[in-house]
Amino acid sequence: MSPLSTFFFDRVTVDICQQMEGVLALTDQLSRQRLAPDAEACVSGVAEAAAGVRHLLEAARDLRTVTHLGLSLEPAPLRLRELVDEVHGRWQPAAAMSGVTLLVAYDGDPEACAIGDGPRILQVFDGFIGEAVASMRRGAVEASLRTVVTPEGVRLEGRVRGARDPAWESQDLESRVREVEGRFGLEVAIGVVLARQIVDGMGGVLRSEGAGAASETVIFEVTLPTTEETPAQAPQAAERSVHVLVVDDNATNRMVAQALCEMFDCTSESACDGAEALEAARGGRFDLILMDIKMPVMDGVSATRAIRALPGAPGAVPIIALTANAEPEDAEGYLSAGMNGVVEKPMKPEHLLAALQEALGEADAAAAAAA
Numbered sequence: 001m002s003p004l005s006t007f008f009f010d011r012v013t014v015d016i017c018q019q020m021e022g023v024l025a026l027t028d029q030l031s032r033q034r035l036a037p038d039a040e041a042c043v044s045g046v047a048e049a050a051a052g053v054r055h056l057l058e059a060a061r062d063l064r065t066v067t068h069l070g071l072s073l074e075p076a077p078l079r080l081r082e083l084v085d086e087v088h089g090r091w092q093p094a095a096a097m098s099g100v101t102l103l104v105a106y107d108g109d110p111e112a113c114a115i116g117d118g119p120r121i122l123q124v125f126d127g128f129i130g131e132a133v134a135s136m137r138r139g140a141v142e143a144s145l146r147t148v149v150t151p152e153g154v155r156l157e158g159r160v161r162g163a164r165d166p167a168w169e170s171q172d173l174e175s176r177v178r179e180v181e182g183r184f185g186l187e188v189a190i191g192v193v194l195a196r197q198i199v200d201g202m203g204g205v206l207r208s209e210g211a212g213a214a215s216e217t218v219i220f221e222v223t224l225p226t227t228e229e230t231p232a233q234a235p236q237a238a239e240r241s242v243h244v245l246v247v248d249d250n251a252t253n254r255m256v257a258q259a260l261c262e263m264f265d266c267t268s269e270s271a272c273d274g275a276e277a278l279e280a281a282r283g284g285r286f287d288l289i290l291m292d293i294k295m296p297v298m299d300g301v302s303a304t305r306a307i308r309a310l311p312g313a314p315g316a317v318p319i320i321a322l323t324a325n326a327e328p329e330d331a332e333g334y335l336s337a338g339m340n341g342v343v344e345k346p347m348k349p350e351h352l353l354a355a356l357q358e359a360l361g362e363a364d365a366a367a368a369a370a371a
Helices: 003-031 036-071 080-097 118-135 173-184 186-201 249-265 275-280 300-308 328-336 349-370
Strands: 074-079 101-107 112-117 140-150 152-159 205-209 217-224 245-246 269-273 288-292 320-321 341-344
Touching: 003 036, 003 186, 003 249, 003 300, 080 101, 080 112, 080 118, 080 140, 101 245, 112 118, 112 152, 118 140, 118 152, 118 186, 118 217, 173 300, 217 320, 245 249, 249 269, 249 288, 249 320, 249 349, 269 275, 275 288, 275 300, 288 300, 288 349, 300 320, 300 328, 320 328, 320 349, 341 349
Parallel strands: 101 140, 245 269, 245 288, 288 320, 320 341
Antiparallel strands: 074 112, 140 152, 152 217, 205 217
């Protein structure tokens, strides 16, 4: 893929994912209304389709990145028992809808911790469980994680019974994708190939046991460094009522951001461009501003500089950039313009919440020091 093709692929997938986030925000709002049963079914179907499109595009972009640029890992302290809980929570509804019984088990010290990339390990389970669920019309899929402390670290042995033989060494990547796609569909194919790439990238091994579709078990093993450090707690919702100004020229993006604010028990108002944001900010009624970068009339960087020039509290309001251009050099420019943080589009709830908490914490500290 040429650099220009890569650029457009990334831009198009990001834009479509943003639009799907908007569709999901709209369906979430609709689902809270009193609807006739037929309308509820339609809303549910739209939400399921939008979530599927978003997930497929994110997986395709991730696979392209891993294949062409190599696997990127973000190691952090993990409580390994919690990985199994996450696997169960992610796959139980899908398995039940497919008429498949999902059995998930953990074998090891329930308090065992290691340094590793939890989301990547979950992607490995996702790939093989997705294939197993897709290949069964009834019966059970068994997934397990066994942990053993060794002098080299913590050895993780993951098993998925019901997945297919992973021994594809004679085929190139395209042939692997085509083979699984022909049996189970493109989304499953991407998940399986990505799972294999992740195991390879983590220095692990992959093998299978048994023979025949019903009894085959895919096994992956990786070794992670041990740690005494406790995994960080998931961020909680804001402790105080927060009023947020959402600034974006795209109505869908505004709705997505406002839906996330509502999820975190924050109230919000919106503005369509930087000039409107500047006028709204003069009143000093906002605790935080979520600012898009590229907008007509006045862009986000210019609006931030203008707000910072306001006297008193309105000029000190925390401002977080919302942008698809979140490379380090871009983020540095936003921060130098007076912004307090950057959240990449399409927005992930945990990233936005972490940025909100950090910016509000800094603002509260500054207010306390001034007092």
